[in-house]
Amino acid sequence: MDEATGRTRTERLAAEIAEAIVTGALAPGHRLDEQALADQYGVSRTPVREALRQLGTSGLVEVRPRRGAVVAQVTPEQLAALFVAMGEIEATCARLAAQSMSPLERRRLDALHDAMADLARAGDP
Numbered sequence: 150m151d152e153a154t155g156r157t158r159t160e161r162l163a164a165e166i167a168e169a170i171v172t173g174a175l176a177p178g179h180r181l182d183e184q185a186l187a188d189q190y191g192v193s194r195t196p197v198r199e200a201l202r203q204l205g206t207s208g209l210v211e212v213r214p215r216r217g218a219v220v221a222q223v224t225p226e227q228l229a230a231l232f233v234a235m236g237e238i239e240a241t242c243a244r245l246a247a248q249s250m251s252p253l254e255r256r257r258l259d260a261l262h263d264a265m266a267d268l269a270r271a272g273d274p
Contacts, residue, residue, distance in 0.1 A: 162190055163200035170209050170220050171228075181210065181218040207231060 166186070169175045186197045201218045204210035208227055212218045223231075250258070 158192060159196045159199040159203065162186075162192065162196050163203045165190065166200055167204060167207070167209055170204075175220050177220050177222045179220045181220065183217070207234075 166175070166181075175181070181201060183194045183197045183201070187194045190197070201210055201212055205212040205218065208231065209221055209223065210218050211221045
């Protein structure tokens with residue numbers, strides 16, 4: 150588990166592959182080679198296989214027994230639903246992180262929030 154993010158290697162890998170799919174770096178129908186992904190991310194095939202299974206449950210990847218995995222053909226409606234689900238998960242993660250932060254971490258977060266609000270008011274993108 151990554152101490153900084155609290156995510157497992159498999160979760161991190163699934164997020165990176167999902168990002169590549171959503172941004173179009175991995176196109177619909179693209180075959181996802183476990184060994185190539187393992188080499189690309191510097192991991193063994195086991196976390197890749199688990200990440201692909203996770204992405205299969207989300208609908209981003211189609212896992213085909215004995216034939217491998219491919220990037221799913223995602224409809225705009227499915228993609229919108231996926232973003233809603235991801236938003237809910239991220240909100241839950243933020244809530245849990247906020248509940249466990251120290252007073253110092255809270256002050257730092259407040260200072261960052263204030264700085265970002267100042268930039269937004271100043272029209273800084």
